[in-house]
Amino acid sequence: MHKQTQSHSDVQENGVEDHNAKVGETDAPLDQKLNQTNPDDKDADIPPVGDASTVLHGSYGTVFAALHEGPQRTKLVAIKFETTNNSTHIRDEALILRCLSGSTHFAKFYRYSKYQGFKFLTMEMLGPCMLDIVNRVRPYRFTLQSLLKFGIQGVEALEALHNAGYVHYDIKPGNFVIGNTKETSGIFYLIDFGLCKKIDFKTDKIRNRNGIVGLRGTLRYASLNAHHKLELGPCDDLMSLLYVLIEFYTGKLPWIDMKDIV
Structure with missing residues (x-):
């Protein structure tokens, strides 16, 4: 049988919307909402500390693996970056993950914020596709x-x-x-x-x-x-x-x- 390959996705932009806020509004209220860490995770006070290594490059940013030194334990997390331009992909993804918090088949949302010209989303590190x-x-x-x-x-x-x-x-x-x-x-x-x-x-x-x-x-x-x-x-x-x-x-x-x- 043929070894399976992955095709490339369309990268046309079209923002998604949160239940309580539309994507495309000013960043301030949404960023303030998303900057609140996941209350269900005691180690979710990001940013993480430690060396980071690249996991993959995608159409909507680069994903890094990093160690987060929390108050109770050190754990591996995934951090997705994109530059702070007009793109809202990472912020939209953060809104969706936060909306699905507690669902079994989605990565845990930890935090969304901005740092030195980048937007970043910190979430649970998952395994191979x-x-x-x-x-x-x-x-x-x-x-x-x-x-x-x-x-x-x-x-x-x-x-x-x-x-x-x-x-x-x-x-x-x-x-x-x-x-x-x-x-x-x-x-x-x-x-x-x-x-x-x-x-x-x-x-x-x-x-x-x-x-x-x-x-x-x-x-x-x-x-x-x-x-x-x-x-x-x-x-x-x-x-x-x-x-x-x-x-x-x-x-x-x-x-x-x-x-x-x-």
Whole structure:
């Protein structure tokens, strides 16, 4: 079977909205809200202390691993950086993670702030992505048991995100990871909310302020609505997850040779 590769995502900007504040407002009230550390975590008084090493470079910033020396213990955290320009991706991600605080399938939010010309988001350090896991051993596929375990948790993650009022827009193997500890190694987490959009529960439609709808996300896992350049909904996230499950079980998708055009 073919070794699976990850396609690139569309990087078109379109901010998401918090339940109580719109992205695009002045930074001050949102930053003040997000600068409040997670009250459920006793070690969440960031910034961390210690050496930092690069984990990955992405479309919306660079992620570093660092040691945080808390009052009770030292732990590994992930810090996502971007420059303090007009981009709101990291702040939007912080809003979503804070909104989903306490949900099983999302990284713990610790703190969002600014420092010396950078915005940073500090969150729980997670483990490798599903793409790395499936590519460890030939034939680069999951057993039915492993697939069902991932599928159930993937649906649970999307249910929590949709109930919070967001559509992910970029469901793919690289956006699911496992936990980074012995206790969480069997838990799957959903990450990367740079393309998320908010659902208007009054109309059950996506809030689209600019009126422009284009193909967003990763072409290989895009739903039919995405190909027709329609606004997406929760069902489209589920359709993309179905494509991921098919690829993990059969080893490839029928359209595997197609290239991203976004």
